[in-house]
Amino acid sequence: MPLTAPLRIGALIFPAFTALDLFGPLQALNLLSLAHPMNLSLISTTLDPISIDRTILDGVVHGMGANSSSPFFTEYILPTATLEDAPHDLDVIFVPGGSGTRNQAATQPHVDFIRDRVQNEPPKYLWTVCTGAALAARSGVLAGKNATTNKAAFNWVKTVEGADEVHWIAKARWVVDGNYWTSSGVSAGTDMILGWIEHEYGRNESERIRIGMEWNALDQTDDPFAEIYGLVDS
């Protein structure tokens, strides 16, 4: 399916998304964008700054960092669009993961956005990285499809609403099912995007970018982490 230029990418962000889930793929896409025009939207419920890797509400740390004594280890990024006014006819919807995906209420608007867009103006691709697959599973759009997710959180993702309709692949750096690309945890997202660049723009381009990033890539089926966590397909 030919991609239009500029490519319109919409990345969904929410409090306590995992930094590398987003910024690894964006690094590769940024280098791609030097040769292939694209626009990126960072989409959240409001335009308020979004805390990375930690949730801070009224000065109190929630989520993965709640048990640590490092409340000030948090970065903030600025959304560029709200879920309500996000650009239409996106070529790609990109869903990173992170401990924030475990906050069902905070991510319900994102889940609804995925469902609505896939039903009414389907993107050419849906990408999930890490536990971003939990949001896609909750939206119902992964029903009947093969997918993968973070290996440390694999068994949790399988418990979210809608996850029992998904064929979860344990040993995979990433999984492609039609236009749905889902990666394993954190760093795996960058390998997946390099794989997607190869698929879409060819090996020379993906290698140019990988070398520019000095990235040590794993192939699609090369997943040493499933075994570490003792995971099998379901």
Add this chain to the structure above:
Amino acid sequence: MPLTAPLRIGALIFPAFTALDLFGPLQALNLLSLAHPMNLSLISTTLDPISIDRTILDGVVHGMGANSSSPFFTEYILPTATLEDAPHDLDVIFVPGGSGTRNQAATQPHVDFIRDRVQNEPPKYLWTVCTGAALAARSGVLAGKNATTNKAAFNWVKTVEGADEVHWIAKARWVVDGNYWTSSGVSAGTDMILGWIEHEYGRNESERIRIGMEWNALDQTDDPFAEIYGLVDS
């Protein structure tokens, strides 16, 4: 040298720093911070939002993205401190790279900060990732030391003021010279920080974090990129 808790890390940011230079190491440190208290400051000239990977001035794209037609592929992060009011007695000064390092005027305050801190209240460690080494070289603090930098930009870095006083190591994922840790380009910074975590907290901790990030690591001397760019030591 024992580290105090909480560990105080100050990362210098400037327009068009490279996303993964900063966020790869911060991902590892974030996971470390769950067990070892630390505070992170993101330090810039002002508290205004900082554009990642591109420089945007008055709506015009500068730097690496200037020749592309993707002006809207830019993310913004919020600094937490200015160079003037940054926390004192930092344990670590962390200098990422990126096309923004080529803007000598915009980064001169950061260069002055590095020189001033190293002279007057030396951090326990100075880390540079990618072309962050160019800022450290300009500050003079790398004079007489072994260091490395981004392989695509290696020959440019060797031309900045002060760089001729540095022993540049071409084939290295990262280089340690005393308390100065300098990495090769982009992804290499994350390998270096995992190496630093091993050095400081032990192999179990660095492996826990690497596995949590599903990161495919390269060792300190395992640098396949120097050869690609035909680089030799100087």
